[in-house]
Amino acid sequence: MPRFIDPTPRLRDSFLEAVAEFRADRDYPPSWFVGDVDPPALTSPEAFEAYVARVLGERSAAGARDGFVPMTTLWWADGERFLGRMAIRHRLIPALEEIGGHIGYDVRPSARRQGHATAMLAAALPIARSLGLRQVLVMCDRTNTASRRVIEANGGRLIDITELKRRYWVPTTAS
Structure with a gap:
């Protein structure tokens, strides 16, 4: 049964297979996170361990890179x-x-198309609540119907539609 785990070197092979899938996908451009994987991590197990350590370290202000805020990254x-x-x-x-x-x-x-994104967002909301967030801003590309449905299925309330994005507030507790 799928669940969140902390990033771990144990899943290196599967993670790298997924990165290759993202890069080969012609329907959607790769997410920023694919480009954010340290290039040596794609070929070196030791560099992959360092990449995982960096991602885990970004949970604190001290570990956040310049221009970034602290963030908790989890793998499904x-x-x-x-x-x-x-x-x-x-x-x-x-x-x-x-x-x-x-x-x-x-x-x-x-x-994709197996309910994972909807389940992931649902599982992330209590984590966001534990970080002190009563509601979270979640957005998707204007034309990404699947992501729009994921957000709305999790209680997203449309704020606006910009030139590029549909922006939603999503409560972190059941309404």
Whole structure:
């Protein structure tokens, strides 16, 4: 049964297979997180361990990179299979209010249309609540109907539609 886990070197092979799937996907451009994987981590087990340590370290202000806010990244996995990732940003800055929001998620192409994104967002809301967030800003591309449905299924209330994004407030507790 799929669940969130902390990023771990144990899932390296499956994670790298997913990165390859994201890059080969012609329907959607790869998410920013695919480009954010340290290039040496794609070929070196030791560098992959360092990448995982960096991602885990970003949960604190001290570990956040310049221009980033602290964020909790979790992997959605079923046993040893990496299915997707979720990033919960602990606070907003102006750039995230426009593009990004509190929560970003990605499901590997071979696992899409199986309910994972909806389940991931539902599972992320109590975590966001534990970080002190009563509601989270979640957004999707204007034309991403699947992501719009995921957000709305989790209680998203449309704020507005910008040139690029549909922006929603999602409560972190059941209404």
